[in-house]
Amino acid sequence: MKRIIIAVLVIAVVGGAIAWVLTNNKKKNAEKTAVVAEGGGAVSVRVATIKKEPIDLDFSTNGIFTPNQELNFLSENAGRVSKIYVDEGDRVSKGQVLARIDAEILNTDKETAEATLQNAIRDEERYSSSFKTGGVTQQQLDQAKLAVQNARLRLQSSQRRVSDANIKSPINGIVNKRYIEVGAFVTAQGTQLFELVDVSKLKLRVNVNEGQVANLKTGDEVQIKSNVFPADNYSGRITFIAAKADNSLNFPVDIEVANNKKNDIKAGMYGTAIFKFPKQAPALTIPRGSFVGSVSSNQIFVLEGGKTARIRKVIAGRILGENVEIVDGLKEGETVITSGQINLVDGSAVAPIK
Template identity: 75%
Template structure:
């Protein structure tokens, strides 16, 4: 008996709780409805004035410096390193000898190729003399000429290998890493020898958004600043603008930067690209949220102050400037656009302004 009474009380309490929750939800919905529709069927909206402002296109973007030229120098000949003429940190110029490989075997190959070539020349001369007297055929003479040509090519290749025994720098730069020691054996398959970095010119890589990239072009001169050298200004020039946005919808930009005479800037440092543009003429701007759906729709609702209704207006949008959009046609300064609540509006819908 007691158990039945307790069960009945629990059921009554649960039903009472459910009723209380439903009542609270109803009050909240009524409050929302009252906020959205104030007055007799008017839709609550927020508005903004259409203003003419000076468009400021200037902006800055941060990035990091990378070398314009960076080379991992590999061996082209097999042999044992006999001498190293540079150390890490040394500045080198193009064509400078960095190290030498023992050329004994290479020199022997060159001498053999030289002897073969000279012998082929003599054979060709004999065949030419015999051909003139009818002693050999044209085919035999052609074969002698071909043998001479092949011997000459082998000699040139061996001379090139002998020249490459002196490992020379292909660029101007600084020896950033040295991977070999005297006595080490390098292979013709490409043993890593040196890492050479040229920092006389650097590249600053930055990202810009769609509205910013529209005002940039290859060759534009850009002011570059570095937090490490705050009193110095460096000159830059845009050398690359990505044709496609990356995953964050930004466009990678590369700026070639002239280092100073001391080569103070180093690869890996952070830099700031300062993009300055000529002063723009004032233009009509509205909040980006004014558009129905998205900016590409080219439609906004304008407040008709006389009838307190929303009027759908076709406009032509220009540049997107942060939270504002430039209007090329369709709006006049002093008009009022609706910035929220458009989802509930149609042309001629009564509205009330939420302060």
């Protein structure tokens, strides 16, 4: 019985609290309604008067320098490293010998291939002489000629392996890492030997938005600044523009940059690409937030008579940062509603905020 009485008291208390909250909310709503009534029911909005302004397409964006060429150099022959001629940090040129693999076994294979070829040539000569007198058939002669061709190919392969015992740099660059020591055994499956990096030319990859990428094309010259060397000026050339945006809806752009003679810029440093464009003719622009929903809707509200919102269909042009060019549908001097559109319909009464 006591439990029932306590439960009834709790319900009564909770019910009273809910009633108090509802009454209080009703009073607040009544106060808001009174304020709106005093203002004649007009919706407060922000507005802007439209006029032609010069368009500045220049922009800058940051990126990271990467090597124009970067190569992890792998072994092609099996053997023991007998000599290493370079160390980390050394500058190398294309064709320079970096290391040498013990070529004793390779030289033996080459000598065997040479002997096999000489023997095949002598056999072909004997078969040719015998064929003239009818001592051998045409098939036997053809087989002798084929043996010579095969022996010659085996010799070429052996000579190539002996040549590859001298590990040569395939590019101009710097030895960034050395993975081998004298006496180490490397395999023909591709033991990593050196990491070579060419920083005489670099790539600066940046991301631009849809409004910016529309003004770029491959081959355009770009001014480049290094964050570490701000006093130095570098020039670059656009070599790649992505045909598809990434997950952030930006477009990757690659810029090839020539380093200075000292190769001061290192791969991994930050850089800034400065895009400059010819001066543009003045055009009508409105704030991007003026559109109902998004720019693609091509709908805005204009202020008529200083107190009425009228919806207007326009044609949007280029997106210029926080502004959008208007190609058609607006005239200079008209007033556009820039905020508060969510509360508006065509013909709504508005009160511009001064």
